[in-house]
Amino acid sequence: MSQAILTLDGVTKTFGHGPSTVHATRSVSFSLHAGRALALVGESGSGKTTCARMAMREYQPTAGQILYKGKSIAEAGSSDITDYRRAVQMIFQDPFASLNPAHTIAYHLTRPLKLHRPEIKGGAIRAAVGDLLRQVQLDPDIVLGKYPHELSGGQRQRVNIARALATRPEVIVADEPTSMLDVSVRLGILNLLNKMKQEMKLALLYITHDIATARYIAEDIAVMYAGQIVEWGPTGRVIENPIHPYTRLLLSAVPDPQIRFDDPRARLRSREVENVRRGSGVPESEALEYEAGHFARKLAMEPG
Amino acid sequence: MNHPLLSVKNLTIDYIGDRKDFRAVDDVSFDIAPGEVFGLAGESGCGKSTIAFAISRLHKPPALIRRQSKILLNGRDVLDLTPQALAAFRWREVAMVFQSAMNSLNPVSRIGDQFHDVLMSHTTMTKAQARERAAEMLRLVDISPDRLRDYPHQFSGGMRQRIVIAICMALDPKLVIMDEPTTALDVVVQREILQRINDLRRTFGFSVLFITHDLGLMVQFCDRIGIMLAGRLVEENAAEAIFQTPGHDYTKKLWSSFPSLHGGALL
Structure with missing residues (x-):
């Protein structure tokens, strides 16, 4: 595989200190490659968003390092940091809160161009903004002068994607980009992200709790629980042959119209769920490779 | 029908x-x-x-x-x-569980008091009976009754949602x-x-x-x-x-x- 663009190497982040220390992530490692998507799935509080925030340099890792094209960003100089800020862009969960209500769509897309693409000047800026909107399948003539409140959730999320693309990024971190959108527009946004990934050779970190959409868009998947990645590998293999008990629990709880709740097969027994949660929450440094590229962490109790 | x-x-x-x-x-x-x-x-x-x-x-x-x-x-x-x-x-x-119901609990009032509000305004229960009923409802949704004195922020999102459902069920509604x-x-x-x-x-x-x-x-x-x-x-x-x-x-x-x-x- 080609060289990774962004790598988290054994990254740990803790909040608080003393007995109230919270381990948001424990020695998390993964790499993002051009033209590929990695899905990070897990329940709320499992550390997915903390990983995203560390990748965005919003949090400093407590231990471990983040490598951008092989170089640690902790030692980077100010021009490297500017370049990093251009190259790594984020799409947020809430399309309503992530645009400034007091500015037009044109403003939102002009700013990143002026800041990060100084080669585009004067009238070319307006043309570039139009191109960006067309890339995300919005009509510039209609959208440019509008304010965020005049757009639907799906349109706003498309503007957010255009804003992220404006800086010619290499990595896109998308934190639950569709969870606040309606089902009828969700697929359109996923298709758009997928197209961007393929056409611009973007590395995509796709954070979600919806494992079915992860299957749809990501080549690789990493399942997080209690700050640890408990299982990772090619998406299809992990979903078809889950090894770790938590991955199995997560998959068994995905809504499946073929199995009704009255069916004994659908039954989650709360004692077993508790056991899986307790077992999976224990820090465990060892992982085993079960098939090519498919790893799962060992568990104190035997899987099965 | x-x-x-x-x-x-x-x-x-x-x-x-x-x-x-x-x-x-x-x-x-x-x-x-x-x-x-x-x-x-x-x-x-x-x-x-x-x-x-x-x-x-x-x-x-x-x-x-x-x-x-x-x-x-x-x-x-x-x-x-x-x-x-x-x-x-x-x-x-008819009782209703709202969208994002877990945020519909009063943050400054104990869980037990929120049960009392519903029970006392709709029935002639005494305080002791209301406490009894609240404990019974919490057991139904797998939450220990000794947590009645806790505040909403001390529970996880899923637990808060179950508490809201328990409050909904407290008066035996015909339709939820x-x-x-x-x-x-x-x-x-x-x-x-x-x-x-x-x-x-x-x-x-x-x-x-x-x-x-x-x-x-x-x-x-x-x-x-x-x-x-x-x-x-x-x-x-x-x-x-x-x-x-x-x-x-x-x-x-x-x-x-x-x-x-x-x-x-x-x-």
């Missing part, structure tokens, strides 16, 4: 505007049998939450229920209730309306909660009006499903039939907008 618990007939609701009105619910009729789980599915803005609010008469202006509409609960028209009758009707007969009750929760917690509601309705025999946009989840949980499009009920059928043999084009389109866990990938 011989004796439906809830019978909605020709329900039409307009949002009154300055220049023109917006028809949010257009001549919708459906029945819910005692003990049945009925689902309403559709995209946002299709009117499903407007119906939920209208059934417990929680709709506010500019929403206006048009005159020919009827909402019959056990044969009595909810739209004709006097304010006193309405106050007695809410919670005792759930408007996207688990949308903010992850799938494991969602399954645990809905499974518990399914067990409870088998035990106590209440009916549920379940609203969500997740069709797969709906088919798992509901007995019958209505599909809504732009204020109209376009298809109504048994849950299996909605899944196996969807009739309306819109239902088919709705199904195709869900990526399947075992289906194809885009790659």
Whole structure:
């Protein structure tokens, strides 16, 4: 595989200190490659968003390092940091809160161009903004002068994607980009992200709790629980042959119209769920490779 | 259906505007049998939450229920209730779990007090009886009764959601309306909660009006499903039939907008 663009190497982040220390992530490692998507799935509080925030340099890792094209960003100089800020862009969960209500769509897309693409000047800026909107399948003539409140959730999320693309990024971190959108527009946004990934050779970190959409868009998947990645590998293999008990629990709880709740097969027994949660929450440094590229962490109790 | 618990007939609701009105619910009729789980599915803005609010008469202006509409609960028209009758009707007969219900608990009041509020204003229970009932309800949703003295922030999101459901059940309502009750929760917690509601309705025999946009989840949980499009009920059928043999084009389109866990990938 080609060289990774962004790598988290054994990254740990803790909040608080003393007995109230919270381990948001424990020695998390993964790499993002051009033209590929990695899905990070897990329940709320499992550390997915903390990983995203560390990748965005919003949090400093407590231990471990983040490598951008092989170089640690902790030692980077100010021009490297500017370049990093251009190259790594984020799409947020809430399309309503992530645009400034007091500015037009044109403003939102002009700013990143002026800041990060100084080669585009004067009238070319307006043309570039139009191109960006067309890339995300919005009509510039209609959208440019509008304010965020005049757009639907799906349109706003498309503007957010255009804003992220404006800086010619290499990595896109998308934190639950569709969870606040309606089902009828969700697929359109996923298709758009997928197209961007393929056409611009973007590395995509796709954070979600919806494992079915992860299957749809990501080549690789990493399942997080209690700050640890408990299982990772090619998406299809992990979903078809889950090894770790938590991955199995997560998959068994995905809504499946073929199995009704009255069916004994659908039954989650709360004692077993508790056991899986307790077992999976224990820090465990060892992982085993079960098939090519498919790893799962060992568990104190035997899987099965 | 011989004796439906809830019978909605020709329900039409307009949002009154300055220049023109917006028809949010257009001549919708459906029945819910005692003990049945009925689902309403559709995209946002299709009117499903407007119906939920209208059934417990929680709709506010500019929403206006048009005159020919009827909402019959056990044969009595909810739209004709006097304010006193309405106050007695809410919670005792129809209880509602709101969207993001876990944020609908009062943050500065203990869980036990929030149970008391509901119990004391609807029944003549003594404080000790109310405490007893609250403890019983918490046990039903797998929360230890000794946590009655805790505040909402001391519980996780899923637990808060279960507490709201427990408060809803405290007066043995005949119908529970759930408007996207688990949308903010992850799938494991969602399954645990809905499974518990399914067990409870088998035990106590209440009916549920379940609203969500997740069709797969709906088919798992509901007995019958209505599909809504732009204020109209376009298809109504048994849950299996909605899944196996969807009739309306819109239902088919709705199904195709869900990526399947075992289906194809885009790659």
